[in-house]
Amino acid sequence: MNAFRNKMLKALAAFAVSGLLINTAANAADPLKIGLLTPSPIADVGWSKALVDGVDAVKAKYGDDVEINVIENIQEGPDADRIMNKMVGDGNEFLVLGSFGFMNGGLKLAKRNAKRTFLHASGYKTAKNFSPFTAKYYEGAYLMGMAAAELTKTKKLGVVSAFAIPELISTINGFTLGARSIDPEITVDVIWINSWFDPAKAQDSAKALLAGGADILFSNAQDTPSVVTVGEEGGAYVFNLNGSMKAYAPTKYLGVVKTDWAPFFVASVDAHLAGNFEGQNQWLGMTDDVVVVEDWNSDISEDMMAKIEATQADIVSGAKHVYDGPLVNQAGETVIAAGERLEDGAILGMDWHVEGVNSPLPK
Amino acid sequence: MQFKLDRRVHYSKAMLIATPIMAVGLSMLVCTLLLLVLNKPVLLTFHSFFIAPFENFYSITEIFLKFGPLLLIAQALAVGFRAKVWNIGAEGQMIIGAIAASSVPVYFVDSTSAWLLPAMIVLGALGGMAWAAIAAFLKTQFNANEILVTLMLSSIALQILYYLLLGPWKDPMGFNFPQTVMFQDEALFPYLFDGARINTSIAIPIIFTIGIWLFMEKHFGGFRLIVGGLAPSAATYAGFSSKKAVWSSLLLAGFAAGIAGMSEIAGPIGQLQRSVTSGYGYSAIIVAYLGALNPIGIIFAAFFLAVLQIGGDVALVSADLPISAVHVFQGLLLIFYLATYTFVNYRLRVVRPITQATPKLTS
Numbered sequence: 194m195n196a197f198r199n200k201m202l203k204a205l206a207a208f209a210v211s212g213l214l215i216n217t218a219a220n221a222a223d224p225l226k227i228g229l230l231t232p233s234p235i236a237d238v239g240w241s242k243a244l245v246d247g248v249d250a251v252k253a254k255y256g257d258d259v260e261i262n263v264i265e266n267i268q269e270g271p272d273a274d275r276i277m278n279k280m281v282g283d284g285n286e287f288l289v290l291g292s293f294g295f296m297n298g299g300l301k302l303a304k305r306n307a308k309r310t311f312l313h314a315s316g317y318k319t320a321k322n323f324s325p326f327t328a329k330y331y332e333g334a335y336l337m338g339m340a341a342a343e344l345t346k347t348k349k350l351g352v353v354s355a356f357a358i359p360e361l362i363s364t365i366n367g368f369t370l371g372a373r374s375i376d377p378e379i380t381v382d383v384i385w386i387n388s389w390f391d392p393a394k395a396q397d398s399a400k401a402l403l404a405g406g407a408d409i410l411f412s413n414a415q416d417t418p419s420v421v422t423v424g425e426e427g428g429a430y431v432f433n434l435n436g437s438m439k440a441y442a443p444t445k446y447l448g449v450v451k452t453d454w455a456p457f458f459v460a461s462v463d464a465h466l467a468g469n470f471e472g473q474n475q476w477l478g479m480t481d482d483v484v485v486v487e488d489w490n491s492d493i494s495e496d497m498m499a500k501i502e503a504t505q506a507d508i509v510s511g512a513k514h515v516y517d518g519p520l521v522n523q524a525g526e527t528v529i530a531a532g533e534r535l536e537d538g539a540i541l542g543m544d545w546h547v548e549g550v551n552s553p554l555p556k
Numbered sequence: 557m558q559f560k561l562d563r564r565v566h567y568s569k570a571m572l573i574a575t576p577i578m579a580v581g582l583s584m585l586v587c588t589l590l591l592l593v594l595n596k597p598v599l600l601t602f603h604s605f606f607i608a609p610f611e612n613f614y615s616i617t618e619i620f621l622k623f624g625p626l627l628l629i630a631q632a633l634a635v636g637f638r639a640k641v642w643n644i645g646a647e648g649q650m651i652i653g654a655i656a657a658s659s660v661p662v663y664f665v666d667s668t669s670a671w672l673l674p675a676m677i678v679l680g681a682l683g684g685m686a687w688a689a690i691a692a693f694l695k696t697q698f699n700a701n702e703i704l705v706t707l708m709l710s711s712i713a714l715q716i717l718y719y720l721l722l723g724p725w726k727d728p729m730g731f732n733f734p735q736t737v738m739f740q741d742e743a744l745f746p747y748l749f750d751g752a753r754i755n756t757s758i759a760i761p762i763i764f765t766i767g768i769w770l771f772m773e774k775h776f777g778g779f780r781l782i783v784g785g786l787a788p789s790a791a792t793y794a795g796f797s798s799k800k801a802v803w804s805s806l807l808l809a810g811f812a813a814g815i816a817g818m819s820e821i822a823g824p825i826g827q828l829q830r831s832v833t834s835g836y837g838y839s840a841i842i843v844a845y846l847g848a849l850n851p852i853g854i855i856f857a858a859f860f861l862a863v864l865q866i867g868g869d870v871a872l873v874s875a876d877l878p879i880s881a882v883h884v885f886q887g888l889l890l891i892f893y894l895a896t897y898t899f900v901n902y903r904l905r906v907v908r909p910i911t912q913a914t915p916k917l918t919s
Contacts, residue, residue, distance in 0.1 A: 228873075264872055266879050270831035271824040272869065274753075275618055279873045282614075293733055297826070305751075317731050357722070358732045387718060387734065542731055555722055 224260045225466065227251060228285035230277060232292035233390045234266045238436045239416040240389065241265060244291050244314070246436075247454030251462050259462070269294025277302055281309065287465050289458070290314065292389075293358070299323065303472075310465040312458070312475075315360055317541070321472050326457060327360050329478030330434055331367025331540075332508050333450030333486045334411070335515045336501050337432050338371025340447055340489070341409040342379055343497045344430050345372075351402030351429075352383040353395050353420045354413035357555050359543040361413055364434070366547045367515045368411055373549050382407060383552040392417040399423035409447070412438075421446070430490065437488050451485045476541065479509050516540055521548040561902040571900045576860075579893035586892075587885050594881060601875040605867035605885070608874065615866060617752035621824060622834075622862035625650075625816040628761035629840035630858055631768045632812035634849040636805030638772075639781045643806055645691065645706025646813040647837025648713035649684040653814025654821045655717060656683025658828040661743040662725050662736050672743045676818055684814020685807050687713060692806040696799045702806070710837070721830060735829040744822050757819040764812060769851040781805065813837060839865075842890055848897075864889065 229248050231241035248261050262285060267273050273295055280288060281302060286309050290299045293315040303311045303323040316325040341350055350372060354361050365383055372379045382405060384398040396419040399410055403423070412420035412433035418441040424431025425442035432447040439446040457477055464470040477483035486505070489498065507513035516535035520528040523546045529535055546554060584602065591598045609615050629646050636643050657680035660672055690709060694700035721734040730737070745755035772778035781801050783791045791798050820832050843861050847854030868882035 262873070262876070264879075268831055270829070270834055271621075271753075271820065272834055272865075274824065275866070276869050276873060278614070279869060282612075283873055294829070294831075297738065356732070356734060362732075387722060544732060 224258050225255070225287060225462070226260045226262065226283070226285040227287045227289070227462070228262045228264070228280040228283075229289045230267055230273070230280070230291055230295060231263070231265045232267060232269060232294065233416045235263070236416075238418060238438050240414070240435050241291060241416065243435045243452050243454060244289060247458040248289060250455030251458050254459055255462070271298075274298035274302075281306055286310070287462060288312070296325075310461065310470050311472075312461055315358070317474070319472050319474055322470065323472045324461070324470075324475050326454075326475040326477065327541075328452045328484050329476060330360065330364040330450055330452075330484060331515050332478045333434075333484050334364045334368035335371035335374075335508075336486050336505055337411070337447060337450060338368040338373075339375050339501050339504065340493050340497060341368075341411075341430065341432075342372040342375035343494060344447070344490075344492060345376075345379065345409050347406045347408045348376065348379045349405070349407045350379060350381045350409045350411065351399070351405070351407030352381060352411040352413050353398045353402065353415060354383055354385050355389050355415065356387055357385055359541055362546065362554070363540050363543045364413060365411075365550060366543065369547050369549045370515060370520075377549075379549060381550045381552075383546075383550060385555050389414060390416045392419045395419040396423055400427070403427045403429055430492075439488050446488060446490055448489045449487060451487060453483055453485050456482050474541070476537070479505065480511070522546065523548060523550060523553070558907040560905045560907050561898070562905050564901060564903050568900070575896045575900055576893060578896045579889060582892045582896070583885070583888040586888055590881070590884065594877075596877055596881075597875055601871055601877060601885075604871035604875045604877075605864065608870040609863050609866040613749075614752055615870075617749065617754040619859070619862045619866050620758055621754050622865055623858050624758045624761045625819060625834075625836045626840055626843050626861055627855065627858040628764055628812045628816045628819075629809070629836055630843035630847065630854050631761070631765050631851060632809040633840055634844040634847065634851070634854055635768060635772065635778075635781065636809055637844055638849050639801045639805050641695075641802055641805035642703045643688065643691065643706050643809045644703055644841060645688070645708075645710045645837070646809055646816075646840055647833055647835070648706065648710030649687045649810045649813035650817035650820075650833045650837050651710070651713040651717050652687040652817070653680040653684035653810075654817035654828060654832045655713075655720060656680055656686075656814070657818035658725070658736060658739075658821055661739040662828070665737055665740070668740065668742050670742065672740070673745065673822065676743060676822055677815060680814045680818025681811045682814065684812070684817065685810035687814075688806040688810025689803075692803045695802050695806075702802070706806075717828075717832070718830065721828065725828065727827075736827050738827045739822065744826060745819065753824045755823050757823055760815055760819065765851060765855060772851060846890065846893060 227248060229244060231244055233241045235241045235245055245263060252259055252261050264276060267276055269292055277298055288311050290311060290313045296313055296316040296318055299311055299313050300318050300320060300323055303320050307322060309322060311323045313323060313325045315327055319325060352365050354365065369381045382402055384402060386394045386398055388394060395415050395417055399420040400423055402410060408429045410420055410424045410429050410431040414434055418438045421431050421433055421438045421441040425445045430445050430447040431442055432449060434450045435452050437449040457475060504513065514534050518529040518533040519531040520535060522528050525548065588598050591601055609619055633643060633646060657676035660676050660679060687709060691702050691705040694705050695702045725736050727735055727737045745757040748754050748756060781804060816836060817832060821828050825832060839861060843854060843857045847857035864886050868886060871877040871882055872879055
């Protein structure tokens with residue numbers, strides 16, 4: 194009996210040791226550990242998925258030289274700070290923090306860990322090893338606005354939008370400017386739902402916009418396909434940001450303003466490995482291959498597609514900028530005159546709507 | 557066949573101590589099965605939950621960071637539960653406490669007065685009490701069910717928080733992000749150690765616990781409170797007021813939850829933002845019951861739940877467990893604990909329906 198017990202104990206001990214060995218064996222090869230923290234569940238589509246695709250591209254390039262750790266669905270708050278801390282403690286050298294709410298905690302961590310590199314989504318604070326990154330969604334939204342202008346009958350466009358932060362305000366303004374470049378009678382209504390992920394609220398808001406006469410919907414930074422499905426059911430063309438949701442609106446999908454973080458993430462990891470990473474505000478658009486517009490609806494006429502492609506080429510080449518003057522705000526005041534171009538800082542801190550947006554900004 | 561639970565007249569003290577051990581054993585068994593199905597490392601997961609939280613100093617301080625608010629709120633709630641006042645809205649009382657306390661650094665941004673923090677503590681307590689007073693008033697005046705009222709008030713509190721963050725209290729330099737300014741150092745509890753987030757606010761729950769223990773065990777007022785809840789009419793004959801029990805229970809909970817909310821914003825968070833409670837208001841209900849509504853038991857229960865939550869965060873990162881699996885594991889532990897606890901106090905009796913038919917009446 195004793196012998197049997199000893200045997201069992203030994204087996205157990207061996208099991209325990211092997212478990213620990215597996216854990217340490219990974220450290221032996223010394224790959225670069227990359228940690229990604231996302232605010233919402235990683236679904237087949239949406240913001241978090243786009244981030245995962247980005248780090249997957251890093252994995253594809255570096256193979257076994259990197260190890261990817263993804264922690265999904267973490268609420269912003271003091272617990273997120275601890276989880277980030279733990280990620281650093283577990284040896285992650287390169288961290289991607291996927292939401293603006295991770296900013297203050299992440300920045301503190303970055304200052305304490307000078308050798309590690311941090312990329313932070315949607316924020317505005319920088320440090321030597323801490324780069325906020327944002328997409329110039331407004332470039333893609335401008336093109337969507339052109340297409341919407343051709344397809345709308347009511348000349349009313351509706352936007353369901355997350356938070357009234359400059360990134361999303363400038364996207365709505367870009368959309369409006371694009372639409373009004375084709376048809377100046379078009380107006381845009383916006384509903385702010387103050388959430389990245391609230392399927393019920395997003396759906397209700399989309400329905401309210403349709404009831405108000407809109408026949409084109411824009412799902413602005415919503416990590417659920419709710420608005421897109423409402424569009425398909427209600428017969429309104431609809432588009433969204435970050436990743437294609439065509440599967441949810443097979444006939445009414447206008448297209449997607451996709452973000453492809455792969456080039457940026459890969460370049461940042463390159464820089465980190467080379468030891469010359471420099472924290473700076475990374476504001477990336479079509480020229481950087483980060484903002485990509487695709488999945489165009491076949492209902493858009495060939496003429497319009499040609500126009501859109503020409504505009505896109507001009508934006509990429511720099512011949513045209515979405516925020517070229519003249520720009521007029523909601524109150525009818527001229528912000529900049531013809532021939533001038535809005536400064537980057539003014540776009541990054543945008544807190545006003547262009548003429549044509551009906552809804553006031555939440556104050 | 558029917559099952560009935562009979563209260564045991566004599567129950568074994570040894571079993572009462574064995575209960576938590578059995579609960580842990582049973583839930584570990586079920587978890588092992590779940591982990592095997594999920595194909596996750598079993599030993600590493602248990603290590604993350606029960607050992608890793610104690611492995612380094614930082615992690616231990618984090619346990620106490622969570623322990624504080626859980627202990628504070630649970631002690632106050634338990635007093636109410638013993639008086640049969642079902643306040644499940646500590647979450648909302650916490651939020652209002654945090655809001656009331658934040659008004660000081662929000663309106664006195666440049667102040668470096670030593671009175672900032674004391675003022676915030678007082679306002680936090682008053683805020684929580686005011687919010688709980690609504691439920692107490694409705695209960696005593698109109699006999700409105702306090703379960704519903706306190707729960708609904710939590711939703712209202714959250715909306716008030718969102719309104720303030722998106723509107724009047726928004727950080728003017730914060731690019732419209734829904735958060736206030738970062739508070740000045742004078743508005744924060746001093747840290748106990750360098751590099752850890754644990755701060756002097758931990759003293760409050762400890763002093764509070766001693767006070768509650770003295771009140772409930774040694775003071776006649778505690779007895780009156782319990783009688784008032786258990787048997788309102790008996791209490792009336794004895795000259796105790798059942799209304800008083802409602803008021804004092806709710807105000808006490810509001811006081812504790814308000815200070816807990818204040819300690820979060822003046823502690824690990826350092827500003828008012830959208831998530832301030834980390835769910836402590838709800839977790840504290842579990843703590844109160846896990847601790848058998850006993851001031852000493854609650855100390856252990858709060859510590860246990862804090863370890864579980866820190867362990868869950870570790871498992872997320874180190875054992876690559878999805879966050880939902882972490883919640884399942886935590887839930888299993890609690891369910892098994894409550895189940896075993898029930899069987900220690902109650903005996904299961906199988907009641908067989910009388911199968912023998914009543915003698916037929918012959919006509």
